[in-house]
Amino acid sequence: MGSTYAVIMAGGAGTRFWPASRSLKPKQLLPLAGGDEALLAATVRRLRGRLPADRIYIATGAHLLEATAAAVPEIPRANLLAEPVPRNTAPCIAWATNTILRRDKEALVAVFPADHFIGDEAAFLLCVDQALDGARRGYLTTIGVVPTRPETGYGYIEKGDPILEPLCDVARFVEKPDRERAELYLAGGKHLWNAGMFFFQAKLMADAVRTHLPELASGLQKVEDAAPRGDEAKTLAAVFPNLPSISIDHGVMEHERRLAVVPGDFGWNDVGSWQSTWELATKDAAGNAMPTGAVTVEANGNLVCDLRTSGGKRVYAFVGISDLVLVETDDAVLLLPRERAQDVRAVVEALKARGDGKLL
Amino acid sequence: MGSTYAVIMAGGAGTRFWPASRSLKPKQLLPLAGGDEALLAATVRRLRGRLPADRIYIATGAHLLEATAAAVPEIPRANLLAEPVPRNTAPCIAWATNTILRRDKEALVAVFPADHFIGDEAAFLLCVDQALDGARRGYLTTIGVVPTRPETGYGYIEKGDPILEPLCDVARFVEKPDRERAELYLAGGKHLWNAGMFFFQAKLMADAVRTHLPELASGLQKVEDAAPRGDEAKTLAAVFPNLPSISIDHGVMEHERRLAVVPGDFGWNDVGSWQSTWELATKDAAGNAMPTGAVTVEANGNLVCDLRTSGGKRVYAFVGISDLVLVETDDAVLLLPRERAQDVRAVVEALKARGDGKLL
Numbered sequence: 246m247g248s249t250y251a252v253i254m255a256g257g258a259g260t261r262f263w264p265a266s267r268s269l270k271p272k273q274l275l276p277l278a279g280g281d282e283a284l285l286a287a288t289v290r291r292l293r294g295r296l297p298a299d300r301i302y303i304a305t306g307a308h309l310l311e312a313t314a315a316a317v318p319e320i321p322r323a324n325l326l327a328e329p330v331p332r333n334t335a336p337c338i339a340w341a342t343n344t345i346l347r348r349d350k351e352a353l354v355a356v357f358p359a360d361h362f363i364g365d366e367a368a369f370l371l372c373v374d375q376a377l378d379g380a381r382r383g384y385l386t387t388i389g390v391v392p393t394r395p396e397t398g399y400g401y402i403e404k405g406d407p408i409l410e411p412l413c414d415v416a417r418f419v420e421k422p423d424r425e426r427a428e429l430y431l432a433g434g435k436h437l438w439n440a441g442m443f444f445f446q447a448k449l450m451a452d453a454v455r456t457h458l459p460e461l462a463s464g465l466q467k468v469e470d471a472a473p474r475g476d477e478a479k480t481l482a483a484v485f486p487n488l489p490s491i492s493i494d495h496g497v498m499e500h501e502r503r504l505a506v507v508p509g510d511f512g513w514n515d516v517g518s519w520q521s522t523w524e525l526a527t528k529d530a531a532g533n534a535m536p537t538g539a540v541t542v543e544a545n546g547n548l549v550c551d552l553r554t555s556g557g558k559r560v561y562a563f564v565g566i567s568d569l570v571l572v573e574t575d576d577a578v579l580l581l582p583r584e585r586a587q588d589v590r591a592v593v594e595a596l597k598a599r600g601d602g603k604l605l
Numbered sequence: 606m607g608s609t610y611a612v613i614m615a616g617g618a619g620t621r622f623w624p625a626s627r628s629l630k631p632k633q634l635l636p637l638a639g640g641d642e643a644l645l646a647a648t649v650r651r652l653r654g655r656l657p658a659d660r661i662y663i664a665t666g667a668h669l670l671e672a673t674a675a676a677v678p679e680i681p682r683a684n685l686l687a688e689p690v691p692r693n694t695a696p697c698i699a700w701a702t703n704t705i706l707r708r709d710k711e712a713l714v715a716v717f718p719a720d721h722f723i724g725d726e727a728a729f730l731l732c733v734d735q736a737l738d739g740a741r742r743g744y745l746t747t748i749g750v751v752p753t754r755p756e757t758g759y760g761y762i763e764k765g766d767p768i769l770e771p772l773c774d775v776a777r778f779v780e781k782p783d784r785e786r787a788e789l790y791l792a793g794g795k796h797l798w799n800a801g802m803f804f805f806q807a808k809l810m811a812d813a814v815r816t817h818l819p820e821l822a823s824g825l826q827k828v829e830d831a832a833p834r835g836d837e838a839k840t841l842a843a844v845f846p847n848l849p850s851i852s853i854d855h856g857v858m859e860h861e862r863r864l865a866v867v868p869g870d871f872g873w874n875d876v877g878s879w880q881s882t883w884e885l886a887t888k889d890a891a892g893n894a895m896p897t898g899a900v901t902v903e904a905n906g907n908l909v910c911d912l913r914t915s916g917g918k919r920v921y922a923f924v925g926i927s928d929l930v931l932v933e934t935d936d937a938v939l940l941l942p943r944e945r946a947q948d949v950r951a952v953v954e955a956l957k958a959r960g961d962g963k964l965l
Contacts, residue, residue, distance in 0.1 A: 264922070538961075542951045556916045557936060560964055562624070562952040564941035566929070571940065576917060580931065580940075581924035591902045592922040601898075604920055 247351025255359035264577035364512020384505035389437025607711030615719035624937035724872020744865035749797025
């Protein structure tokens, strides 16, 4: 068996974190889980507990290449994979897999989103080891997060029979459920959140792509053919926009039979909105996550993110304000209730509609 | 009869406008009624419609002398009266009256707060003319603002019989009423808001002070005695802190019998809190007073005051936010519901309690 490699998918746009996130500064490049560490940098740092930097690959958008390189300077430039356009996860993973296969025919590959939070990193790395063990055994393996609430915003993975504890068969992938079904999933104990992490032998994934997504495989073969001629980038630019835009779940995993899942319970958070940022933040006794020195009078459950890069420290004073999110950058200020955190999209749409591109 | 002089009382502290107002930048020095014109500057400008600058006096606190001079550069420096400590309105008006009497024994004096808003300036000046006519006839005259709501935050003046329309006797001064009485006052049509404007012959006011506040009169006489020796400032500093701290209403007006009032209806607003600022501001169809370019989604009745002096223009985006006030300065941010605008004091108290003097 060959070495283990990681692929971090860092192409997200993250409009839900406007005004912090912008088209050229998306979610994964921001320290949205508290502290100063961007989510991508944290993802790399965690994996450095198992892998040398030169076996960590980062797939991102071509327009984000420089910012990504600056965010994780320890990763060799050759390991940054720049997608000419976003085509969902199957083309991304298949291309990265091919790239790694050129280097190591026996490679094990672990795929992670760049923009999630992991609370218990030791528990996480243990799960990664277990999932890699599944991959070594020839399974396309995932980690499924043990649910803590009847979440309707995630896809689920239904566990099947145990293979070898903690590795289990996958009974099926399940789309985002309604509330009632989500409650049943939570009570039943068989369903796990699909957190977008995948572990496999590179050659098996390449085979699976050829089988289930032949159009994708043949498109990427042109890139492989061009690579020895030093012509990879140009071919990629021509081919990539025409690849099928499909997720690895729908395109490959759901059609495979040799699947496994490892249940994981390590304080996972998808950092999906400002609500998540509040959940992850250090809060005072009244549930306020506000800059040091804040004055609160009958104020509860608020989040203030002061992301200005100029201007000095300021005192935030909240009187009679509950469960709001206030985000400040150098050129924008967002105020909305925490429970409407998803509605940031409405602001982004309004700015788009009026052609205010410099704020997007 | 001598000339007419104005005294503008500009000694207010204005903690209700924190973080815009500070001990060295109180309410009257801020453009709180919209636009760029500070309230004091607007008060002076209005009076310039009737009076030359050298007959306008401004009483303020010694610590505010420089900032006041800078705010109204057209007023001669000798017309700025610096109170060593604040002692309420009776000492202020009595001292200013004495100062004017030295210059003109037959002076008519008109006293105005520095920090109110007047919507209809022509109607206001007409009332001033009428009130000065009352003063010329020997009445201590006030302007009473025709009430538009059952306000419990102001004192009232009950009109008596007409003297010579629109001049009326004053039946009595009334303290701030409870809601029920305020409703009765509004319905009855006899009660006017006491807006703190007074018009009188200087010599009659000096007589009244001697009669009703002999301690104040004798204290100020020491200042008068010192003035010819060029020793006024030093004597003032010694005498002023020991003067009785009392309002002109309680100390003089309520004891006088030759009183008159002119009803006024000229878009008066006492600019008492951020709520007033919202009332006076230009608002969009949803009642939001926000900087140009704001994005609002299901947001109503909000006030945003961006008073930063550094940093560029910013887009304010409010989603699902109603009736809040957001004020930003270079070193502080205030967020509270409009209906709790008075509770800014709680923030100021909290900052005092923790010794955060530089923010006060």
